[in-house]
Amino acid sequence: MIKHLTCIACPNGCQLEVDEAGGHVIKVTGNKCEKGAAYARQEVEDPTRILTSTVLAKGLELKLVPVRTSQPIPKARLFEGIAAIRELKLGRPVKAGEIIVKNFLGLAADLIAARTVHLPE
Amino acid sequence: MTARDSRLVTRDLVVVGGGPAGLAAALAAGKAGVKDILLLERDQYLGGILNQCIHPGFGLHRYKEDLTGPEFADRLIRETIDLPGLEISLKSFVVKLTGGRIVTYLKPGLMAEVKARALIMATGCRERTREMIHIAGTRPAGIYPAGLAQKLINIEGLLPGREVVIIGSGDIGLIMARRFTLEGAKVKAVIEIQKGSRGLVRNVVQCLEDFGIPLYLRHRVALIHGRDRVEKVTVENLDSGARFELSCDTVLVSVGLIQENELLEMAGAALQGLNLTSLPGVFVCGNAYKVYDLVDTVARDSEQAGQMAAEYLRK
Amino acid sequence: MYDVLIVGGGVTGTAIARELSRYRLKLALLEKEVELAFGVSKSNSGIIHPGTQNPPGSLKGKLCVEGNRLTKKLAKELGVDYKEVGELIVIFSEDDRPRLLKIKADAEKLGVTGLRIVGRDWLLEHEPNINPEVLAALFAPTAGIISPYRWVYDQAENAAGNGVEILTSHKVIGIGKEAGRFDVSVAGGKVFSARFVVNCAGLCADEIAGMAGITGITIKPRKGEEFILDKKREYISNHLLFPLPAPTSKGVLVIKTSDGNPMIGPTAEEVADKEDLSTSDDGLKQVLESVKKLIPAVNENDIIAYFAGLRPVAGDDFIIRHEDKVPGLINVAGIQSPGLTAAPAIALLVAGLLKKNGLGLRKKFFFHRFRAKTVHLFSLLVTRISPLIRKDPAYGDIVCRCELVSAKEVREAVRRGARTLDGIKFRTRAQAGRCHGGFCTTRIMKIMAEELNLPMTAITKRGKGSELIKEERT
Numbered sequence: 001m002i003k004h005l006t007c008i009a010c011p012n013g014c015q016l017e018v019d020e021a022g023g024h025v026i027k028v029t030g031n032k033c034e035k036g037a038a039y040a041r042q043e044v045e046d047p048t049r050i051l052t053s054t055v056l057a058k059g060l061e062l063k064l065v066p067v068r069t070s071q072p073i074p075k076a077r078l079f080e081g082i083a084a085i086r087e088l089k090l091g092r093p094v095k096a097g098e099i100i101v102k103n104f105l106g107l108a109a110d111l112i113a114a115r116t117v118h119l120p121e
Numbered sequence: 122m123t124a125r126d127s128r129l130v131t132r133d134l135v136v137v138g139g140g141p142a143g144l145a146a147a148l149a150a151g152k153a154g155v156k157d158i159l160l161l162e163r164d165q166y167l168g169g170i171l172n173q174c175i176h177p178g179f180g181l182h183r184y185k186e187d188l189t190g191p192e193f194a195d196r197l198i199r200e201t202i203d204l205p206g207l208e209i210s211l212k213s214f215v216v217k218l219t220g221g222r223i224v225t226y227l228k229p230g231l232m233a234e235v236k237a238r239a240l241i242m243a244t245g246c247r248e249r250t251r252e253m254i255h256i257a258g259t260r261p262a263g264i265y266p267a268g269l270a271q272k273l274i275n276i277e278g279l280l281p282g283r284e285v286v287i288i289g290s291g292d293i294g295l296i297m298a299r300r301f302t303l304e305g306a307k308v309k310a311v312i313e314i315q316k317g318s319r320g321l322v323r324n325v326v327q328c329l330e331d332f333g334i335p336l337y338l339r340h341r342v343a344l345i346h347g348r349d350r351v352e353k354v355t356v357e358n359l360d361s362g363a364r365f366e367l368s369c370d371t372v373l374v375s376v377g378l379i380q381e382n383e384l385l386e387m388a389g390a391a392l393q394g395l396n397l398t399s400l401p402g403v404f405v406c407g408n409a410y411k412v413y414d415l416v417d418t419v420a421r422d423s424e425q426a427g428q429m430a431a432e433y434l435r436k
Numbered sequence: 437m438y439d440v441l442i443v444g445g446g447v448t449g450t451a452i453a454r455e456l457s458r459y460r461l462k463l464a465l466l467e468k469e470v471e472l473a474f475g476v477s478k479s480n481s482g483i484i485h486p487g488t489q490n491p492p493g494s495l496k497g498k499l500c501v502e503g504n505r506l507t508k509k510l511a512k513e514l515g516v517d518y519k520e521v522g523e524l525i526v527i528f529s530e531d532d533r534p535r536l537l538k539i540k541a542d543a544e545k546l547g548v549t550g551l552r553i554v555g556r557d558w559l560l561e562h563e564p565n566i567n568p569e570v571l572a573a574l575f576a577p578t579a580g581i582i583s584p585y586r587w588v589y590d591q592a593e594n595a596a597g598n599g600v601e602i603l604t605s606h607k608v609i610g611i612g613k614e615a616g617r618f619d620v621s622v623a624g625g626k627v628f629s630a631r632f633v634v635n636c637a638g639l640c641a642d643e644i645a646g647m648a649g650i651t652g653i654t655i656k657p658r659k660g661e662e663f664i665l666d667k668k669r670e671y672i673s674n675h676l677l678f679p680l681p682a683p684t685s686k687g688v689l690v691i692k693t694s695d696g697n698p699m700i701g702p703t704a705e706e707v708a709d710k711e712d713l714s715t716s717d718d719g720l721k722q723v724l725e726s727v728k729k730l731i732p733a734v735n736e737n738d739i740i741a742y743f744a745g746l747r748p749v750a751g752d753d754f755i756i757r758h759e760d761k762v763p764g765l766i767n768v769a770g771i772q773s774p775g776l777t778a779a780p781a782i783a784l785l786v787a788g789l790l791k792k793n794g795l796g797l798r799k800k801f802f803f804h805r806f807r808a809k810t811v812h813l814f815s816l817l818v819t820r821i822s823p824l825i826r827k828d829p830a831y832g833d834i835v836c837r838c839e840l841v842s843a844k845e846v847r848e849a850v851r852r853g854a855r856t857l858d859g860i861k862f863r864t865r866a867q868a869g870r871c872h873g874g875f876c877t878t879r880i881m882k883i884m885a886e887e888l889n890l891p892m893t894a895i896t897k898r899g900k901g902s903e904l905i906k907e908e909r910t
């Protein structure tokens with residue numbers, strides 16, 4: 001079966017044609033680069049997304065600390081991820097890139113801080 | 122505080138705006154040999170609009186990584202901040218500019234004037250509003266420029282609405298459709314007057330299609346209803362003229378950005394080629410020069426503005 | 437027991453409150469909205485008319501001319517910016533000259549001074565953007581401009597300083613009369629007793645009159661849509677520009693405002709609903725078409741805001757009278773245009789009616805006639821700002837970038853009674869500029885939350901039901 005996808009791996013947004021059978025990719029065309037083929041495979045076989053949100057800070061200079069998953073996580077688990085992030089509170093200063101939750105949702109991805117946030121002046 | 126504060130001092134380079142454009146320009150100017158730079162930013166933090174853009178999609182060119190806005194800002198700030206000869210002044214709001222490059226700014230407790238030998242304006246842009254596109258109807262609470270909603274949610278932790286209709290399918294509108302959905306609100310539709318989405322295709326996919334949010338092309342919001350708070354909108358199909366209503370408590374307006382160039386206008390400067398203005402020694406970069414899609418390009422072009430200023434100062 | 441209860445906190449009610457506050461009286465003003473000036477008085481053209489375009493012999497004409505003179509004086513006492521910019525009623529055809537001369541003669545009968553006809557050359561010199569086909573105009577130099585809401589707030593503040601109780605969120609729902617006294621009930625259960633009631637409830641003046649037993653007044657709203665242009669176009673005209681008047685209105689105008697932004701409008705359309713403040717595509721079209729005849733350079737891309745107001749029309753003239761059937765009740769109804777102008781004259785008239793009907797007016801020993809001018813950075817020269825900031829650093833903390841409003845001014849506005857975002861906007865201009873609050877709204881909300889000790893979810897645009905935030909993460 002032929003599936004049409006738009007590659008989201010970069011802003012070019014190539015229109016991909018994916019020949020697929022039983023959830024497995026046979027051939028990808030329309031991609032300007034290899035990332036596109038990889039994206040198509042992933043998107044058909046196990047769609048994933050980077051999840052970003054914010055964690056409530058306590059006693060820091062900002063009210064919210066932006067966070068993200070260090071790698072894409074299964075698309076089907078985005079809302080579960082958001083709910084888990086909502087439960088968190090952060091009371092210590094962090095540096096951008098610092099891990100906040102290791103193996104977020106039991107996945108290989110970690111939840112990391114996306115901004116350096118200090119104690120208030 | 123004494124009268125000395127307002128005495129006219131001269132600086133080699135003054136950069137107005139501490140977003141990615143201003144930072145990249147200051148960085149490049151410093152690297153090109155400018156030894157005395159004053160960067161003025163009206164906010165309490167550097168990074169400009171990036172701080173509220175917590176979604177990924179930044180830095181693929183400059184850092185070869187898919188970063189969020191704050192991460193991109195963090196890296197750029199770390200590259201720039203220790204530059205010798207760079208003074209960063211936060212909470213410093215430039216209110217006046219003359220053709221002779223005299224910059225007046227306000228800061229809590231202080232009004233100061235500096236004379237810049239060279240000047241780079243990197244003041245970014247602002248959002249077009251509902252009023253600029255003349256949407257008729259009432260004027261209740263619940264109508265937000267999309268960027269304001271983004272700031273409310275991502276910086277302030279405030280959810281401005283539960284049932285949302287978005288006007289305009291530019292990137293900010295699309296990004297906010299996803300953000301509202303993730304934060305628990307229902308996005309009823311995105312209404313776009315053109316034949317195609319104005320935003321990047323990847324954003325249509327991951328912000329709308331992922332969540333099953335309908336995009337109405339060649340439609341417009343003809344009326345906003347509601348006395349105190351938005352209650353519904355009337356949507357019109359531009360081809361058939363047919364109208365239908367969508368109930369909602371919030372309307373997000375994402376109908377484009379305009380350069381924030383009132384200061385340059387005040388100084389009598391017109392924009393010319395890339396980073397250039399009609400006034401000698403006055404440069405403009407980033408979204409103040411033109412509205413960019415990608416921050417990577419902003420950084421690249423703004424570095425060029427920094428080099429141009431350095432070149433100008435050498436002459 | 438109050439001597440006088442004033443129902444309605446628009447320009448009429450507050451002008452009456454301020455006037456009566458000179459006397460030894462126990463006074464209160466009841467307003468249903470959370471803030472004053474949220475009725476007709478917030479959405480109008482802000483023109484202090486000279487008195488032209490009113491039939492000689494009309495009450496509104498007489499009060500307009502008198503109000504124009506009084507406003508000038510009162511604005512000085514109360515520290516409100518008032519600019520006498522002058523108006524031009526413009527004609528394009530010789531056929532219209534007789535009508536123009538008639539307007540002049542009528543106005544002179546009413547006592548308008550300084551009127552003269554100016555010709556094309558004068559017009560081209562003084563109004564460079566005017567349609568070059570212009571022929572002549574009637575020049576009325578006494579026309580002025582004022583900020584209608586600041587005018588209300590500052591009169592109210594002075595009245596309060598002189599002892600009037602200003603009670604907002606007090607909606608009158610019933611009026612009983614017994615043994616020579618009124619019992620005025622407000623929503624929520626409180627009852628206020630008074631010897632006299634002055635009804636100046638704008639669009640609801642017929643309802644209030646009805647509560648007190650006077651039927652026969654019917655207010656028909658007549659909508660006017662107005663469109664505000666960017667401040668960059670401040671000098672698109674140097675005077676207020678009028679076409680020849682239409683039967684139900686003064687026509688579509690080019691208006692100068694005391695905030696600098698020019699305005700175009702208003703339309704005039706009878707509507708059924710007293711709450712219908714919507715604007716329309718047709719309204720915009722009509723305004724643009726008409727106004728381009730005056731100034732072809734008007735560009736719709738310069739529009740930064742728009743609104744609609746409802747003129748409370750009860751026949752052709754104002755109704756201002758003591759009701760002999762309900763002694764002690766004074767109705768001030770049908771205060772359509774030029775009500776903003778006439779307000780101080782209406783106040784004098786009402787004071788006279790009260791006196792005539794038995795209220796003793798004895799002057800207070802101390803009447804605070806003057807009010808210190810509110811500080812607005814936007815109206816100051818840059819050189820004047822510096823000393824202010826040195827005195828109070830918060831003046832240097834800019835909240836609204838388009839209109840140059842500091843944190844200090846916003847805080848001060850809350851302390852002077854602002855309870856809503858619109859109230860802040862009307863008092864300070866923060867959010868009124870071209871970005872429409874995109875930049876400053878969050879900061880203003882935080883200052884309000886802090887000053888009023890409210891959660892962000894309780895901050896409203898213009899009162900209950902218009903909350904801005906659904907949920908706060910804590």
Ligand SMILES: Cc1cc2nc3c(=O)[nH]c(=O)nc-3n(C[C@H](O)[C@H](O)[C@H](O)COP(=O)(O)OP(=O)(O)OC[C@H]3O[C@@H](n4cnc5c(N)ncnc54)[C@H](O)[C@@H]3O)c2cc1C
Nearest residue numbers: 138140141142163169170178215244245293407408415416
């Ligand atoms: C919602 C949104 C989503 C985006 N998504 C992406 C994306 O996925 N990928 C991508 O690459 N790019 C994206 N962009 C674009 C990119 O973020 C911008 O192009 C870039 O941030 C512009 O940088 P700038 O420095 O010109 O402007 P800004 O970041 O706006 O910075 C301007 C700075 O100037 C300051 N300033 C303004 N006036 C004054 C004054 N008078 N005195 C002192 N300081 C002043 C401001 O406070 C601000 O800090 C997005 C932009 C938005 C708004």
Ligand SMILES: Cc1cc2nc3c(=O)[nH]c(=O)nc-3n(C[C@H](O)[C@H](O)[C@H](O)COP(=O)(O)OP(=O)(O)OC[C@H]3O[C@@H](n4cnc5c(N)ncnc54)[C@H](O)[C@@H]3O)c2cc1C
Nearest residue numbers: 444446447448475476477480481483608638660775776777
């Ligand atoms: C589009 C337009 C343009 C205009 N332009 C001009 C102009 O340029 N110059 C000019 O002189 N005039 C102008 N006018 C007319 C002017 O605005 C009005 O005459 C004036 O504002 C009327 O003031 P008011 O106090 O009588 O009414 P309002 O301002 O309406 O005050 C009445 C108040 O009573 C309150 N109220 C109602 N019911 C109750 C209740 N049950 N209990 C308690 N309070 C109640 C209302 O909430 C309201 O605040 C214009 C009008 C419009 C609509």
Ligand code: SF4
Nearest residue numbers: 007010013014033036
């Ligand atoms: S295929 Fe390659 S070039 Fe095309 S959108 Fe995907 S990543 Fe970009």
